[in-house]
Amino acid sequence: xxxxxxxxxxxxxxxxxxxxxxxxxxxxxxxxxxxxxxxxxxxxxxxxxxxxxxxxxxxxxxxxxxxxxxxxxxxxxxxxxxxxxxxxxxxxxxxxxxxxxxxxxxxxxxxxxxxxxxxxxxxxxxxxxxxxxxxxxxxxxxxxxxxxxxxxxxxxxxxxxxxxxxxxxxxxxxxxxxxxxxxxxxxxxxxxxxxxxxxxxxxxxxxxxxxxxxxxxxxxxxxxxxxxxxxxxxxxxxxxxxxxxxxxxxxxxxxxxxxxxxxxxxxxxxxxxxxxxxxxxxxxxxxxxxxxxxxxxxxxxxxxxxxxxxxxxxxxxxxxxxxxxxxxxxxxxxxxxxxxxxxxxxxxxxxxxxxxxxxxxxxxxxxxx
Amino acid sequence: xxxxxxxxxxxxxxxxxxxxxxxxxxxxxxxxxxxxxxxxxxxxxxxxxxxxxxxxxxxxxxxxxxxxxxxxxxxxxxxxxxxxxxxxxxxxxxxxxxxxxxxxxxxxxxxxxxxxxxxxxxxxxxxxxxxxxxxxxxxxxxxxxxxxxxxxxxxxxxxxxxxxxxxxxxxxxxxxxxxxxxxxxxxxxxxxxxxxxxxxxxxxxxxxxxxxxxxxxxxxxxxxxxxxxxxxxxxxxxxxxxxxxxxxxxxxxxxxx
Numbered sequence: 322x323x324x325x326x327x328x329x330x331x332x333x334x335x336x337x338x339x340x341x342x343x344x345x346x347x348x349x350x351x352x353x354x355x356x357x358x359x360x361x362x363x364x365x366x367x368x369x370x371x372x373x374x375x376x377x378x379x380x381x382x383x384x385x386x387x388x389x390x391x392x393x394x395x396x397x398x399x400x401x402x403x404x405x406x407x408x409x410x411x412x413x414x415x416x417x418x419x420x421x422x423x424x425x426x427x428x429x430x431x432x433x434x435x436x437x438x439x440x441x442x443x444x445x446x447x448x449x450x451x452x453x454x455x456x457x458x459x460x461x462x463x464x465x466x467x468x469x470x471x472x473x474x475x476x477x478x479x480x481x482x483x484x485x486x487x488x489x490x491x492x493x494x495x496x497x498x499x500x501x502x503x504x505x506x507x508x509x510x511x512x513x514x515x516x517x518x519x520x521x522x523x524x525x526x527x528x529x530x531x532x533x534x535x536x537x538x539x540x541x542x543x544x545x546x547x548x549x550x551x552x553x554x555x556x557x558x559x560x561x562x563x564x565x566x567x568x569x570x571x572x573x574x575x576x577x578x579x580x581x582x583x584x585x586x587x588x589x590x591x592x593x594x595x596x597x598x599x600x601x602x603x604x605x606x607x608x609x610x611x612x613x614x615x616x617x618x619x620x621x622x623x624x625x626x627x628x629x630x631x632x633x634x635x636x637x638x639x640x641x642x643x644x645x646x647x648x649x650x651x652x653x654x655x656x657x658x659x660x661x662x663x664x665x666x667x668x669x670x671x672x673x674x675x676x677x678x679x680x681x682x683x684x685x686x687x688x689x690x
Numbered sequence: 691x692x693x694x695x696x697x698x699x700x701x702x703x704x705x706x707x708x709x710x711x712x713x714x715x716x717x718x719x720x721x722x723x724x725x726x727x728x729x730x731x732x733x734x735x736x737x738x739x740x741x742x743x744x745x746x747x748x749x750x751x752x753x754x755x756x757x758x759x760x761x762x763x764x765x766x767x768x769x770x771x772x773x774x775x776x777x778x779x780x781x782x783x784x785x786x787x788x789x790x791x792x793x794x795x796x797x798x799x800x801x802x803x804x805x806x807x808x809x810x811x812x813x814x815x816x817x818x819x820x821x822x823x824x825x826x827x828x829x830x831x832x833x834x835x836x837x838x839x840x841x842x843x844x845x846x847x848x849x850x851x852x853x854x855x856x857x858x859x860x861x862x863x864x865x866x867x868x869x870x871x872x873x874x875x876x877x878x879x880x881x882x883x884x885x886x887x888x889x890x891x892x893x894x895x896x897x898x899x900x901x902x903x904x905x906x907x908x909x910x911x912x913x914x915x916x917x918x919x920x921x922x923x924x925x926x927x928x929x930x931x932x933x934x935x936x937x938x939x940x941x942x943x944x945x946x947x
Binding site for chain 1: 787788791792797798799800801802803806807809810883886887889890892893894900903904906907910912915916918919922923
């Protein structure tokens with residue numbers, strides 16, 4: 322009974338205001354019929370939550386999906402209502418209540434998935450449909466939305482930044498995966514190295530990312546100025562090189578820690594059995610220890626990647642490019658929609674990576690499915 | 691690790707407070723003495739017009755930095771521990787997966803993105819960075835509170851109930867004291883991460899120790915960056931060793947009683 326009352330409380334607050342532009346109320350934005358529809362939908366979710374059962378959960382799932390699908394239409398109606406035809410420059414901003422509703426609906430979706438025990442595939446499919454509908458709406462009918470205008474003004478730039486961001490993250494992560502694996506293997510052999518490197522990597526984490534980016538500027542600029550070979554290779558004070566070095570430095574700690582723990586935690590009994598079966602040392606490592614360690618190792622990759630996605634945004638400050646450029650340019654010009662253009666994809670990227678690597682780890686877990 | 695605990699047990703309680711005191715003293719000295727270190731930083735940045743960050747006093751920046759991290763820590767600790775307690779009670783058990791989800795979601799959101807998203811709603815200044823730190827610091831505390839409370843032996847709880855304690859007394863006098871070391875470890879992780887993350891606040895106009903770093907990057911003045919980084923690292927080390935000492939003290943108390 323109390324089980325799902327969480328579904329009730331947040332939505333009862335949420336439906337009363339969908340802010341549009343200069344803060345219009347829900348009714349002003351989508352009219353009485355729209356407001357009624359939203360309230361009804363949320364009441365239905367809450368009502369179904371009072372008596373939890375499997376069929377009710379499925380009904381809720383349907384309503385939540387419907388609500389998600391309807392959200393861009395709400396914006397369209399609001400845009401049609403509030404923006405006079407003689408003002409082609411007017412744009413529609415998305416308000417706090419809209420984001421809250423969106424967030425809560427997503428949360429409902431996650432919770433329902435857990436309760437129903439749906440597989441990831443179904444959720445992905447469902448979300449895919451919703452996102453697809455949004456994209457179609459955004460490209461076709463939402464041209465007075467500020468975010469869309471911001472995007473259309475610099476779509477080339479946006480794609481370039483996105484690719485750059487992903488390239489930086491994947492380079493940093495792949496280097497630190499390899500380096501982390503080597504370091505962890507060395508640590509298992511030389512115990513003294515383990516203490517020293519953990520102390521060093523822990524210390525690195527206490528330096529704020531911002532500072533590390535800044536501190537690398539000077540020595541690299543000096544190197545580039547004095548060693549022509551390095552300068553030819555593209556090393557310079559600002560831009561990609563210091564960003565990559567700092568990203569790798571930060572990625573190493575979670576990577577090495579998880580790799581080390583993963584390799585250490587394989588049960589000695591299993592290894593003993595493998596030995597008894599006549600496996601050689603290298604066989605034992607690659608065929609027994611490594612596959613068994615893989616899920617925890619992937620957990621490390623997941624943490625590292627999510628962290629690197631966020632850090633790369635900071636790297637824009639030293640001219641490394643990526644989506645952070647929009648954030649800091651937008652902050653500088655107090656153009657909040659431009660900030661959104663940078664921040665939203667970063668958020669989505671982090672969530673996608675988190676979910677997909679989590680799913681991969683689940684699949685690889687021995688006995689998992 | 692074990693040997694150091696053993697040693698401090700033999701020597702007594704005093705020495706464990708030495709390290710945090712040393713770091714704090716070093717921090718204090720460098721905050722107050724920074725303006726006099728002109729010569730050293732001149733060596734780093736010989737051509738700059740000015741080598742000591744002077745737009746604000748270092749102790750003001752340090753104070754604001756500590757304030758931001760402190761406010762965020764107080765709110766995260768109360769929220770995280772309360773949520774952790776609530777979902778381990780009988781009546782709140784249904785919320786357990788949800789709380790876990792929300793907490794780990796908070797850590798998935800990159801602080802920069804949260805910061806950027808919070809600015810349109812909350813405006814420039816200190817508030818957005820506090821929100822970002824809140825979200826980012828919640829996971830370690832919630833996770834450790836849950837782990838700590840779950841690890842309390844069920845038979846101990848049964849015994850306490852059998853002695854006639856009310857559930858509230860069991861929580862306050864049995865479960866929480868036993869879970870405190872684990873919760874404290876979570877708080878330590880959360881606060882240490884946030885000390886470094888708070889520097890990001892300088893990009894949205896919250897003036898703190900991140901300020902010299904940003905100013906240094908914008909003007910290409912390494913000396914500024916160094917000053918900001920040095921102070922933040924010292925602050926992090928001081929706080930971290932303070933928590934270390936607290937943990938050791940707790941261990942001592944638990945093992946002696």
